[in-house]
Amino acid sequence: MRPDESQTWNEIFAQPAVWAAWAPRLAEIASEVGAWIEHKQIKEIIFAGAGTSAFIGDVLCFAARGSIRMQAIPTTDIVASPFECLRDEPDLLVVQFGRSGDSSESVGTIDLLDRQFPSVQRLNITCNAQGALATRQPKGSGEQKVIVLPEATHDSGFAMTSSFTTMLLSALACIDPQPDTQQRLGTLAATASGLLPLLQSTAPRRPERAVFLGSGPLKGIARESALKVLELTAGQTTTSWDSTLGFRHGPKAVITGRDLVVIMVHPDDHTARYDLDVAREIRAQYPDATVVTVGGDECDVRLRSLSDPRWEAPLYILAAQLWAVIWSGELGLNIDNPFAGKGNLSRVVSGVTLYPVLV
Structure with a gap:
């Protein structure tokens, strides 16, 4: 397969336009979410996801928002060791990222928040309007906000590309309030538009x-x-x-x-x-x-x-x-599914056995 014949190639090159088009709406959403965080008097934010979605938190935990503590804890850790990762307090905000919003660990973390940590506030950022992160309603006293990104960010290829960058920018706009969010995304889009052909050549x-x-x-x-x-x-x-x-x-x-x-x-x-x-x-x-x-x-x-x-x-x-x-x-691989025919890796991780918490 030629690189430029793949959906992944198209999704990479589409990122500048996606960011620029999303910028006006994101600026509005970020203002609303920022005010909500202040209203809830959040003292700690945990960024959670699995794989690429978890690495968003590795970047964001360096963001500054007053005295709020920030850390990245993958959902894979949360599901395996919930009481070492979370506490049931209303001043804690868990931000979950998920391209599909349906991975086993995303669903498992939702279940844990519903049953063991019902007071925790939630912000779900996802690319799939039909996924669990977008549609599941919380069962406890903690409130939930959901940001569904434009459909173009829901990568069809195996690798997360536009989904990663746009979820990152969306969360950053919410937790690092800037009066020029729309202009910032425009600047990034313009830079990326010139950078991508250079990287190709x-x-x-x-x-x-x-x-x-x-x-x-x-x-x-x-x-x-x-x-x-x-x-x-x-x-x-x-x-x-x-x-x-x-x-x-x-x-x-x-x-x-x-x-x-x-x-x-x-x-x-x-x-x-x-x-x-x-x-x-x-x-x-x-x-x-x-x-x-x-x-x-x-x-x-x-x-x-x-x-x-x-x-x-x-x-x-x-x-x-x-x-x-x-x-x-x-290498002659199917770029949109490099593991085609092998069955050992898939676009959305599913089929993980989720064990009930013993308390």
């Missing part, structure tokens, strides 16, 4: 191993980047991810030869010095490896537009999304 050769590094909220993007490549190449490209400085402390052993190392350079000048130091170090120590820096004017790939790593996060992920599709095509 400069795509590196498919490596045997690909490593993605980032600091602060960009560590979550590094994690998602590694997953995109691993998924779309059906495991034929080994991937790794870490924080930029953390990579030195053992994980650097993954580099063995002509590997690709992508370093996402933080917009903060202080943090960027560390990112660039590591890039120089890897180039010197591993001359056979290809090191690509992504970020500001000093980088190989320039995307700087808002100088805020959380808001620019959707731009950083574009490289892994697009290159992974190109590499998938080179």
Whole structure:
């Protein structure tokens, strides 16, 4: 399959238009949800999802909203160890992300909130108006808000692309109130429109191993980047991810030869010095490896537009999304379903046995 014949390719290139079209409505929704969070006197926000949806929280937990504590806890952890993850208090808000809103762990977390944590407030952000996250009503005293994204974000391909970036931007607009939300999405859309053709024309050769590094909220993007490549190449490209400085402390052993190392350079000048130091170090120590820096004017790939790593996060992920599709095509895979005929991975995880909580 040629990359540009896949739905995944079309969904990646559609993202700028999706963001720009969604911006006016999102600005209204964000204002309403922000006021609701204040009214509920929320003291803690937990961002929950599974797989790619969980990595949204890895970016968002660096957002600042007064004294509210924020953390990312995957629904896979919540379902397995609910009482270590949640507390039944009305000042807790659980934000669930789900492309389909129907995965086993999404449903399992809804059930737990209904039965064991009924006082918790809920915000569900999903791409599927018919999924459980969009349609299930809470059974306790906690209130629920639902944000259903435009249908175009409900990716038909195996890999989450537009769903990831648009859910991330939607949540960020709600928890990091900005008077210029609509303008911000317009700026990101314009930058992405120019960035995508550049990434296409400069795509590196498919490596045997690909490593993605980032600091602060960009560590979550590094994690998602590694997953995109691993998924779309059906495991034929080994991937790794870490924080930029953390990579030195053992994980650097993954580099063995002509590997690709992508370093996402933080917009903060202080943090960027560390990112660039590591890039120089890897180039010197591993001359056979290809090191690509992504970020500001000093980088190989320039995307700087808002100088805020959380808001620019959707731009950083574009490289892994697009290159992974190109590499998938080179491998002769079905890009929209790289595991076709294998039956070991599916677009929506289902069939997980959910055990009743014993109390």
